[in-house]
Amino acid sequence: MDIKDQSKENITIHDVAKALGVSASTVSRAISGKGRIGEGTRRRVLQYIDENSFYPNASARSLAQSKTYNIAIIMPEVKDLVDMPFFHSCMHGAEEAAQLNDYDLLVVTTDGGNTKPLERMVNNRKVDGMILTRLYKHDAFVEYLKSAGIPFVAIGNSDDKDIVTVDHDNYGACRELVALLLSKGIKRVAYLGGGLNQTVNEKRYEGYVDGLKDAGKKPEKSIIYTDLVTRIQVSKAVEEILKTGADCILCQDDYICDEVVHHLAEKGIKIPKQMKVASCHHSKLLDNYPVTITSLKFDTMEIGRRACQTLLSMISGEDVPKNTVLDYEINLKESTKSSTKSSDKA
Amino acid sequence: MDIKDQSKENITIHDVAKALGVSASTVSRAISGKGRIGEGTRRRVLQYIDENSFYPNASARSLAQSKTYNIAIIMPEVKDLVDMPFFHSCMHGAEEAAQLNDYDLLVVTTDGGNTKPLERMVNNRKVDGMILTRLYKHDAFVEYLKSAGIPFVAIGNSDDKDIVTVDHDNYGACRELVALLLSKGIKRVAYLGGGLNQTVNEKRYEGYVDGLKDAGKKPEKSIIYTDLVTRIQVSKAVEEILKTGADCILCQDDYICDEVVHHLAEKGIKIPKQMKVASCHHSKLLDNYPVTITSLKFDTMEIGRRACQTLLSMISGEDVPKNTVLDYEINLKESTKSSTKSSDKA
DNA sequence: TTGTACGCGTTATCAT
């Protein structure tokens, strides 16, 4: 009760109540805004709280409300530099949105469908919901979260109609990009992509195929690769494609594009003169190339923000759009510029 | 009491107690291991808990113990791709260590000494401690955390003897690198660095200076820059250095190295024939260059792990080493190879 | 060794 217990111990709702000669519940009401309360006392309480820097104890509140004001974001183990900007920006965007709503963001890195870390958080009730940053066609995380009844939002695309997703329009973007390339005089666009078990890969590939069809072209098996994982596989694919006479390589992402550009450079093949190159995803990595690369640009922070906002709405019991689709930009650059004016002559 | 209340409601310590015909405190003791308890009942409780999947409620535990089992990591807004691997790996390492100790990691992105987000977490008691990923000479975060009495570990280097740090030996690494360069026949090493208000920059610079001194050389003002921020400033500095006849440029980090390499390429200056280049920090970014770059390599995930482990020890009240210094590797590559065999002749 | 009773700080229900 002396003058010295200032910053040492934390002040509680009861201390405030006692000091103001009201009850603890009144203070609680003043803070939460719930329940009827006189305008005068409300202001008195709020002012006192402000001046004496009272802050509610999150654990106590959490216990009473069965609500943690925490969400988790599940990150993959980022193996390559090219993936990092995407996931990191997503995370940053999600965190920004969380802070704005007095929520905190908890990071969990786990891959290969290891749900143990998620289970721990759910079982201990450390979070109110989760964001999945990567989505597989058969997703162990999705399966678990559904069975556990935990609100979650997945970044990506899914056929499963009862999972809430936020994503860029990968399909539409690739389709439009292919159309654009073909309209610029390019004849045969090869495609280099990774496993179709990730939905993002699948959507881009479908966009590519439909982009070809839009122009009355059929996909050619000999210049399509959809199972590339290692850099060596990519470079071998490039080798094969070079023999086929294709005049453009469309890379599913920066990782592949990176290898393609390097491999072509090693072989002394000039971009765009001898081979044109485009990427379905642009990260800052592409800024470091001697040739500027035609690519699709997505606002990755925004995707994190929206995923978080959507999740928080779900947690609040609001109705949310099942699938949020964000816009994209096509950046036409040097790497696909026709070198000769006559693009119609052989 | 029916067979249907399976995964819906959460089971509590009392349910376990009742089912086993013991008291709640006995269950609590069995779990925590604190206090005397019969080996028999201990096993009975543990087995029951395991079979009926009981998990303690984190909020309740937190409230009772005044302990959250959460720590926060403070991340800067990563502006450039080059910084991202460092901070992201730190985060990943910290998270890994946290999980291993049943802690969770909370991310907060804030820059420019805006302590508001930290204050919120501290005031609401959402974390037991914090990791600072960047350290300034006059650091608002440090100042705040000290005054608030919150355990924290800073990644970086500080003269302040009562703050706990984890860092690589930036000073020693740069010093050794410079010594090595000079021993390879290089005569004049220019230095390009960023603001000395960040301690990491300061340490590297000091290492450079002492490395020169070790070889009996004096730092030359005309080939030293320690205030570079923008890419344009870097390229201008390179221009100036080219006039001085220096034969090597030592870059404080990848960001600067990136610009240096590009600027030299634009000017048609060959590395290492016409100019040698080395970097005090290696990230995967450097992998994408046509010339392999001599650089220092640090294990960034390990730094996060150690920071986290140290913090958790502090939280447990254990004594911890004030300053943990991690090892480094020097990677000698093509970018500093002497082109002529005669390195001793003029 | 085990059980009882209370505290942790807040919210929510029910009176008043």
Place this chain on the structure above:
DNA sequence: ATGATAACGCGTACAA
């Protein structure tokens, strides 16, 4: 509009 009072689920002195 406001005040008791009881949860929320767990930890822990204290007693037995």
